Amino acid sequence: MSGWKSFWTDQSRQRESKPRSVGINSLIDKGLGYHAFQDLLGIAAEHIDFIKLGFGTAGITPRWLLRAKIELARQHQISLFPGGTFFEVAYRQGDAQAYFQTLLSFGFEWVEISDGSIDLSLRERGQAITLARRLGLNVITEIGKKTEHKAPSIEEFLTIYQHDLAHGATYVTMEGREHGCHVGIYDVHGHVQTNYVQELLTQIDPAKMIWEAPQKKQQTALLELIRSKVNLGNIPANEILAVETLRRGLRSDTFFLWEQK
């Protein structure tokens, strides 16, 4: 930023630096190769906190490349983790423990635990979180069904949210899928159900929530609702600079946001 210093005096367009627990950006990577991954970290490492390897792609990525990406990210204080669906595949086969151990052997330090495709009772969910934590993994959980076209009720959400944090999860994620349409807090056109989010905000800690928000209008709406503290997930890898300009008012959509009182 220092090259722009002479005219870059507006502190509202600055951001706190990593490591941070609010204002985090979590990306979705659907298969970046080695050069592209280097490029991503070269241009945007300071803006990235997490990178999720979407759904089960980790399972079909060559091992050398998986290890290389994990290590390269680690050097930039970025944590990789496989999408929750991969956990669900393992869980359904009765292999959750082997899954967690395999992650550790690759160098992963975080795991996502979800039941977007399978069904988990609260008890099973708690056991999985506890097991992952005991083995040494940090846990992000996700709430929401992939094929239901709405978020759980506020009460239901809060029950799981509190449960997961009590069992040792660091973050809880609101499901938004890769596309952000007709799922969770998004209607069929991808618009945010503002009332739901506002009600939720009265009862949760934004520093514990990650909102999957793959589309610009969703990122913008959540920035307007939650401001700079909002943790955004499922950001497409090639949109990270664009999202970061939204966060800093360097794009039309949020140009005046930080001037509002």
Next chain:
Amino acid sequence: MSGWKSFWTDQSRQRESKPRSVGINSLIDKGLGYHAFQDLLGIAAEHIDFIKLGFGTAGITPRWLLRAKIELARQHQISLFPGGTFFEVAYRQGDAQAYFQTLLSFGFEWVEISDGSIDLSLRERGQAITLARRLGLNVITEIGKKTEHKAPSIEEFLTIYQHDLAHGATYVTMEGREHGCHVGIYDVHGHVQTNYVQELLTQIDPAKMIWEAPQKKQQTALLELIRSKVNLGNIPANEILAVETLRRGLRSDTFFLWEQK
């Protein structure tokens, strides 16, 4: 895959390896540079059978790069070929033979023959296929018009399909364009016309067909109809791992597909 072996016991999520004539993935490349092409093969070569250089892009790609991509792909048992539109440009100029010879001089081993923009009689179509075969090229043909908003009738399709195979084509492709909307078997929203596909399936050999399916919902629908044998075309290059997770039930959309009897 072996890193995941300890919990990766579900054979239904495995795939037969290359070379294969069913379950093939054919990508569309609209201008990948050298590093990006290396990345693609580095992360996904075992999942890729063909890469089409979309429409006439081959004609404006630097020669050194074209040769390098063909050779790099060949080392991974992947065949490149220019989009059919480029053949149509040459054919319309009366230069089909020079076109085929130029392809060979670059190292291409496959060619696509189509009449999506021009009109070819069956006789002209047969002559072009025969000429390409005689010169030593393998042939993929394509059926469908770029600007008609529906597939040919079943009868019409079958006539051309049988004609092309009889003249030496290895695969016949169902037109889907790059976007997959309002063309061939896709309606204006990109949904598959299931009845048409099901009727066609009673009369064709899936091992001879490639279905252009650029969108996830199309890939999913065709996997549900044709299962693991389906040959998918026009897969966006950056979606190959995502498509492969669909094929293996490593993504929500097909999570339970292979458990159904």
Next chain:
Amino acid sequence: MSGWKSFWTDQSRQRESKPRSVGINSLIDKGLGYHAFQDLLGIAAEHIDFIKLGFGTAGITPRWLLRAKIELARQHQISLFPGGTFFEVAYRQGDAQAYFQTLLSFGFEWVEISDGSIDLSLRERGQAITLARRLGLNVITEIGKKTEHKAPSIEEFLTIYQHDLAHGATYVTMEGREHGCHVGIYDVHGHVQTNYVQELLTQIDPAKMIWEAPQKKQQTALLELIRSKVNLGNIPANEILAVETLRRGLRSDTFFLWEQK
């Protein structure tokens, strides 16, 4: 191109080479890393005249990378410039001069001056253009508001267009944003308002206009209206070969365009 020479005899599919003032392609880059930028120039440098660093992304790109991209582009006769929104951020802080000087210190030779988010009187606009020119920058201006859903009236447009050129701008840009929907000459579905463009064409010099046209249907429509001289802007970086095939009739959408009289 020479590899295809033997059958590549149709002059209508050729293009004049750089440097050129008509038929230019101006790309939008939202955060290409170093390898990707090398790839882009390696595959398409001869088809690219300008690359805009979208909105304020220049301000959060590492300095070494910004300098490297500017220099690499310069070697290929391609000019980089930051999006107009970044100018507007600086202007609103009262730092236009420092902004221009910082651009020069990085090696930028062009600047975009716009008022898509802020309001500038004609006089302020003229002063900014004059200042940039006096400091040694070439100027591209942009006409249109980011959040208005239509173009200015023909009269209003022409007033600003003539004003900007008279004050030393080299090109005037019609706003289309990154998405090309419900803005400027595009309706909510991204279709071109043909009447407006045709009326404008009777009173402007196409060699002085850049039309932001991020979508294929927009590029195609403008090629049909303005033919090979049209200057296209906001072309997504990964679409440059696709756009160039449109320009040369190497894609179905414009296959017959150059045969029409």
